[in-house]
Amino acid sequence: MGKNKEKITKREEQLLEQIKNLYIGYRKSYIKMYYNKGESTAKYYRPTWALHDYQILAHVRQKQTIGIFAGQVFCKFICFDVDSPELELSRHTTKALVVLLNHDYNISLDDIHVSFSGKKGYHVEIFLDEFIESNKMEHFYYDVLNNLGKLSEEVEIELRPLHTVGLKLPLSIHKQTNKYCHFVDNQTLRKKTDSEKYFLSIEPMSKDYFEIEILPDSKKINQVQFLNEDEKIESKKIINNINYKIDIESETKAILLVLKDKHLLYPNSRHNFCFKASIFLKEQGHDIEDTLKILTDVLENTFKYYRDMIDKSTTQDYALKELKRIVKNTYNKNYIWGQTSKEIKIYKDELKEVLNISTNGKSLHLKKLALSTLIQSKRYASQNGVFYMPYSTMTKMGNTGSRGRLLQYLLNLEEMGFLEVVSRNEKSEGTYKKKANKYRVSIAQEDGDEFIVLDLNEIGKYDLKDYIVELLTIKEAKEILTKSQFYDLGLAKLYKMKKQ
Known part of the structure; x- marks a missing residue:
């Protein structure tokens, strides 16, 4: 000792x-x-x-x-x-x-x-x-x-x-x-x-x-139900071959070429193409049936005319069954394309509605998270307004890293009518797997002459105060925010710098 x-x-x-x-x-x-x-x-x-x-x-x-x-x-x-x-x-x-x-x-x-x-x-x-x-x-x-x-x-x-x-x-x-x-x-x-x-x-x-x-x-949960032998092999192949990191520009071009020619262009590219193309088509507004039909045509043409692009041991029936599983997972888990090409605008009236959010002791945190969800909705929401936003994305956009607090803030925003939690902790039918959490911004997304256009590659660097200084006059900011909030955000200094 x-x-x-x-x-x-x-x-x-x-x-x-x-x-x-x-x-x-x-x-x-x-x-x-x-x-x-x-x-x-x-x-x-x-x-x-x-x-x-x-x-x-x-x-x-x-x-x-x-x-x-x-x-x-x-x-x-x-x-x-x-x-x-x-x-x-x-x-x-x-x-x-x-x-x-x-x-x-x-x-x-x-x-x-x-x-x-x-x-x-x-x-x-x-x-x-x-x-x-x-x-x-x-x-x-x-x-x-x-x-x-x-x-x-x-x-x-x-x-x-x-x-x-x-x-x-x-x-x-x-x-x-x-x-x-x-x-x-x-x-x-x-x-x-x-x-x-x-x-x-x-x-x-x-x-x-x-x-x-x-x-x-x-x-x-009563007991472990292991996959059968075929499903085991399939799962291993998917995990081994799918690259989850997406280079948006180059991948989009590659996918469009394959969709145009209706067959795979490179050997051993089936897994990556099916996964990424299913996300791409979903983001373009296709439903699960349309996506499955489009990608089935690609695989059937490849088997018929370009057989050397797919491993000899892989049968067409097996490839189509695997495609169905990949597409289903993409829609169930709401995988998102890493960026969106559409222009994103934040309007002055939308920012005012965000800044008017208030509750005991948490108003600044709620305002920041509300703005983050509004931006995410504009980037990724489907036609019915539903979007997926993982907690890691919320943190990258300047919110707290505590998942417990983020959950509480989301519930606060829902109680106040700003946000709707469409689904949370929901199981996929017939399994114990969870679908992605989905949200919908409940406020009307405004239009108008005063707005800022977001640089999608720089969103993580922006904070609530940057939007305020860009869209509101110092008088407007002081009217909406409390005195402590105004100075806690460092707005006095930022407005002074803007004048210079």
């Missing part, structure tokens, strides 16, 4: 506190890793004493490697422990899991944390800012496995920590391989340049948001 009493550096103290904040909820027992040369694998034993900060500090200093347990009733995070005989197989499964959590459960990539286990696996973790019932995390785990499917019989994805099964903490050494258990990028799985710095930057997700927006209905 004397070694552990050496002077604690500021960095060690920060790491100790962050581990306690994110991981530690149960201290009555813990596990300690050890390895005897010549044995096939490292092992763990449970010391008879409780977990103290001394053991955590020894772990941070890489003198011990310890793991923790969940409480019998409550826990504060979930870990998907991905393991297999081959690291590459674990990598593939981990990437698929991250895609699923991000796209199907609307969990921001900022809230999905992945670390290397030290041997041939990865830990995929989600942290909460408050304790949650352990059985809720168990239901979430089974729902995720249900939607992911059993990608390979060699892969295990285990729920950790449990009250009876521990989880090794990151940022120390795996005793068998002598490798550092570092954090990785959650999309590429490349090693973080500074795992400790990344770890210290982690902020837990709102427990309220997790329960309301993400947690499945536990009453409907």
Whole structure:
């Protein structure tokens, strides 16, 4: 114990506190890793004493490697422990899991944390800012496995920590391989340049948001229904071949060329084309039946006249069945084209209506979010005014990063009649998967002579105050805003600069 009493550096103290904040909820027992040369694998034993900060500090200093347990009733995070005989197989499964959590459960990539286990696996973790019932995390785990499917019989994805099964903490050494258990990028799985710095930057997700927006209905989850063999292969192919990042200009040109010629132009492009073209056609106003018909014609012509553009092992029936699934997912989840080419204008009267929003202590936050939803509606709303807006987009547009507070603000805007929440936490028919949350701005979108045209590539850089200064005179701004709001936004200085 004397070694552990050496002077604690500021960095060690920060790491100790962050581990306690994110991981530690149960201290009555813990596990300690050890390895005897010549044995096939490292092992763990449970010391008879409780977990103290001394053991955590020894772990941070890489003198011990310890793991923790969940409480019998409550826990504060979930870990998907991905393991297999081959690291590459674990990598593939981990990437698929991250895609699923991000796209199907609307969990921001900022809230999905992945670390290397030290041997041939990865830990995929989600942290909460408050304790949650352990059985809720168990239901979430089974729902995720249900939607992911059993990608390979060699892969295990285990729920950790449990009250009876521990989880090794990151940022120390795996005793068998002598490798550092570092954090990785959650999309590429490349090693973080500074795992400790990344770890210290982690902020837990709102427990309220997790329960309301993400947690499945536990009453409907009885057991894991794995995909059948054909669906498993199909899911793996889609995950492997679809690139979700869209370069708008070049992709639009490529899609238009294929639609014009009515056949694929490049080998092995079927997955990417079907996915991106279905989003493109949806954004152009086509319904699901029209989109399916247009893309079916492309694939049928390709099979008939340009067979070498599609893998020889892929049959036409299989490709059309897969197309139907991709198109259905695109509409159910309301995937959006990364930008829109139409001109977006914000009118003076619209801004005034946004600024007139007020409620106890939250008016500025509500005004900012209301303006963000108005802009998003103008960019992406369908003919009936419905649009999708993930929480990550709200944050990028200058709103709070707290999902719990964003949810409350959205509900406030709905109560005030500014916004309609069309659907939230809705399940797709016949599955436990959730559709994308949909909204509709309820105010009449104004017209008039006074407006500003938005640069769609710069929207994230604009703040509420920029719109005010551009569209309102200083007298108008002071009439609508309270004195504290006017000065909190720094408008006095901005109007003075505008005069110069």
